[in-house]
Amino acid sequence: MNASLLRRGVLAAGAALALAGWLPAAQAQTKVPLRISTPAVPDDWHAKMWTVFKDSLDKSAPGEFDVQINLNASLFKQGAEPAAMARGNLELASISAFDIAKLIPEFSIFTAGYVIRDPQHQQKVFNGPIGDEMFKLVADKMDVTVLSTIYLGTREVNLRDVRNVKTPADLKGVKLRMPGSKEWLFLGEALGATATPLAFGEVYLALKTGTIDGQDNPLPTVRAAKFYEVTKQVVMTHHLVDGIFISIANKSWNALTPAQRQKVKAAAQAATAYNNENRLKEEAQLVDFFKQQGLQVATPDVDAFRKTVLQAYMSSDYAKTWPKGMIDRINATK
């Protein structure tokens, strides 16, 4: 008997036993595939958190899910995840506000620098009524359900060569790599730099060879992706308290039983807690680490950056799409 006939025979026997009530249904059924795609590098907390997600589900729902973790954008390229989810080729991803803003312009309010004050503010905003409203838009218009909000870290400017950067004017002419969408490029330009689009996976080499002068990312990412090896300075602009959202395609979400949904949600929350705690802790220690690595860590005039960046957004077409009163509600969230 060849392998496929043998497999069919075993499956048929399993189904017959399940029908007869001799096998638990879960064992006879095929597992629910949960394919995950992320550009995160393996040593980053928001890559490792997916193992926490998988372990949590393996424990709460043994044998029910087949969690497949694909790091380094090996399954889908950065930013392509929402389209893959819509096509039914991907179940889970951690999508950014920038990914969402491409399809839901109102969401661009969360791509604007200096709107979210700090990590606590971020969690309050997204875990409260504002999050509920905005995630409903995401569910309706993108057909994905947001399960939780990941603190990606606070973005800083990271340069190949040391510059005296106090205000946005001092970044004039600096080729600053940003991820490749117009919302990201707008942020880079608002910071005063010449924004250059590039995928995350290409940043290390571009810094090494000098095709870009710098990049922006939270400190834990600068460490995990080893950008500190090929740069000489971090300018602590604190320009974006960045978040990504663990999201599941509605087609997959709706196909789950209520008990399975609750377990998937709990697994996403466990992964989020793991990432957020570790990332915050590490972020607080990294200035010392980078100094030990020989980098210069500079403190610019953050108020000057805040004023210029906010002005750029408030006078842009983006601000026209923001829900009425939303900026005041975000500011008033304590």
Ligand code: KDO
């Ligand atoms: C980046 O490309 O700079 C970025 O930080 C953007 C985020 O939205 C997110 O995609 C992140 O990369 C990746 O998860 C890699 O850390």
